[in-house]
Amino acid sequence: MPDWIIQLLITLLKGVGVALGLLTTFAYMTLIERRLLARMQIRLGPNRVGPMGLLQPLADAIKSIFKEDLTVTLADKLVYTLAPIIAIGCALTAFGGLPAGPAGSLFGADPWVYNLDAGLLALLAITSMGVYGIFLGGWASGSKYPILGGLRSSAQMISYELGMGLSVLGLLMLVGSTSFHAITNWQANSGWLIMFQLTAFVLFLISSFAETNRTPFDLPEAEQEIVAGYLTEYSAIKWALFQMAEYVNMITASAVMATLFFGGYRGPAFLEGLIPGIASWPFIWLFAKIAAFLFLFIWVRATLPRLRYDQLMRFGWKLLLPVALANTVLTAAIIAFSTGRVRVLLLVLLGVTGVALLIGFSDRMRVLWTAPTVRREDANLSPARPAGGD
Amino acid sequence: MLLIAVGIGVLAVVVSAILGPKKASRAKLMAYESGNDPEGGVGTGQRFPVHFYLVAMLFIIFDIETAFFYPLAVAYQKLIPFAFFEALAFVLLLLVGYYYILRKGVLEWA
Numbered sequence: 001m002p003d004w005i006i007q008l009l010i011t012l013l014k015g016v017g018v019a020l021g022l023l024t025t026f027a028y029m030t031l032i033e034r035r036l037l038a039r040m041q042i043r044l045g046p047n048r049v050g051p052m053g054l055l056q057p058l059a060d061a062i063k064s065i066f067k068e069d070l071t072v073t074l075a076d077k078l079v080y081t082l083a084p085i086i087a088i089g090c091a092l093t094a095f096g097g098l099p100a101g102p103a104g105s106l107f108g109a110d111p112w113v114y115n116l117d118a119g120l121l122a123l124l125a126i127t128s129m130g131v132y133g134i135f136l137g138g139w140a141s142g143s144k145y146p147i148l149g150g151l152r153s154s155a156q157m158i159s160y161e162l163g164m165g166l167s168v169l170g171l172l173m174l175v176g177s178t179s180f181h182a183i184t185n186w187q188a189n190s191g192w193l194i195m196f197q198l199t200a201f202v203l204f205l206i207s208s209f210a211e212t213n214r215t216p217f218d219l220p221e222a223e224q225e226i227v228a229g230y231l232t233e234y235s236a237i238k239w240a241l242f243q244m245a246e247y248v249n250m251i252t253a254s255a256v257m258a259t260l261f262f263g264g265y266r267g268p269a270f271l272e273g274l275i276p277g278i279a280s281w282p283f284i285w286l287f288a289k290i291a292a293f294l295f296l297f298i299w300v301r302a303t304l305p306r307l308r309y310d311q312l313m314r315f316g317w318k319l320l321l322p323v324a325l326a327n328t329v330l331t332a333a334i335i336a337f338s339t340g341r342v343r344v345l346l347l348v349l350l351g352v353t354g355v356a357l358l359i360g361f362s363d364r365m366r367v368l369w370t371a372p373t374v375r376r377e378d379a380n381l382s383p384a385r386p387a388g389g390d
Numbered sequence: 391m392l393l394i395a396v397g398i399g400v401l402a403v404v405v406s407a408i409l410g411p412k413k414a415s416r417a418k419l420m421a422y423e424s425g426n427d428p429e430g431g432v433g434t435g436q437r438f439p440v441h442f443y444l445v446a447m448l449f450i451i452f453d454i455e456t457a458f459f460y461p462l463a464v465a466y467q468k469l470i471p472f473a474f475f476e477a478l479a480f481v482l483l484l485l486v487g488y489y490y491i492l493r494k495g496v497l498e499w500a
Contacts, residue, residue, distance in 0.1 A: 023398070065405060068414075084399065088402075089396040091395075121460060154446075158445065158449040162456065166456055176466070321488075325481065335470065336474040
């Protein structure tokens with residue numbers, strides 16, 4: 001057999017492996033999420049199907065396959081079927097580009113499915129294709145709640161994508177490459193990027209909550225407000241595919257944050273002194289970091305109430321975007337006009353100040369320093385927007 | 391990877407379509423409206439706030455801006471300090487536009 005066929009087969013095998021791995025992780029994520037939420041609310045969570053509820057995801061999957069698949073009369077049949085496939089396709093594809101270990105560490109093969117020099121850009125592009133799935137799903141359902149949910153969702157996702165795209169620029173300036181390998185190697189030499197780009201990390205974290213439609217930004221599927229948003233008319237496996245896409249996006253976002261800011265597949269260097277070589281064991285570290293971030297996602301879900309839509313857009317456009325831009329410009333200035341230790345010190349200082357600003361100007365903090373009886377809107381009766389315009 | 395991912399999606403839909411029961415009735419296929427006849431939705435002339443359109447337009451503008459920044463960021467270390475002032479001029483121009491939309495109230499969702 002010629003060499004390229006073997007290569008192709010290996011790639012295919014790895015692709016199927018990653019996809020099945022992600023789907024299994026998704027299934028168990030739902031269980032872990034329910035158990036953890038239950039634990040946080042002092043109750044038990046699913047524990048009947050199998051030991052500790054371990055067969056619950058399987059039962060859910062079988063149920064959703066054997067359910068009747070309804071399509072409402074007004075729906076656009078083709079797009080209605082296509083939308084969940086787009087969503088899951090984009091979600092699964094995005095993960096393949098992330099390295100889970102150094103080259104050749106997967107039994108001689110490379111532990112990634114595809115490797116692009118523009119890895120980060122490709123990943124951002126693929127994940128943002130997911131918005132098509134959600135919006136088309138909402139539109140094709142032929143009913144008003146899905147349309148509202150889809151519109152809100154697409155507006156929210158594209159707004160926070162800007163913050164996400166801008167927040168990684170400072171990081172790219174430091175590393176000088178968009179390939180995940182270059183970013184990981186840079187961190188192995190100079191230390192984790194979260195030290196140098198704290199603000200960028202916080203911005204990226206918030207944006208990825210909004211991108212994956214998780215609380216506090218889960219307005220597209222706000223059950224108490226617009227039924228289930230774009231999911232209202234979906235049943236059986238198509239509904240499950242949308243859920244799957246959301247959870248897979250969450251896993252991908254966790255992996256990206258781990259790769260960009262927390263040293264990727266490499267462990268902390270000080271452990272090398274205890275057990276030599278432990279920091280470069282493949283998979284373990286990335287999995288540990290992903291698990292930590294997933295726990296954060298669930299924790300936040302159990303903690304924070306949902307934002308109102310105007311608060312959401314205000315936060316995205318008036319706080320996240322300017323702070324991201326300022327972070328980029330200041331990082332550029334620091335890189336241009338300082339070297340060595342001074343540069344590191346300034347970057348750390350910038351990170352701390354940026355996070356302080358972000359928290360200080362958020363809606364929830366602003367409540368503290370405006371007097372509770374007089375709201376700013378009431379006190380200022382002159383119209384906020386100038387005459388004319390729209 | 392894309393092929394595999396899409397393949398899994400198609401497979402799931404097809405398998406479910408084969409295995410699931412098919413007993414649709416008129417009431418079952420009605421859109422959700424708490425049991426009433428549905429109103430609003432595609433093709434009924436329902437109107438939506440123009441805000442969504444504006445946000446999409448702004449996204450296009452600012453996303454193109456981000457696209458300009460990426461190559462600059464990657465090659466930044468080789469181009470300083472000249473690139474810094476170039477980029478600063480670009481950012482300032484953008485900020486003028488940003489200030490305009492801010493004052494115009496495009497970002498108000500009252």
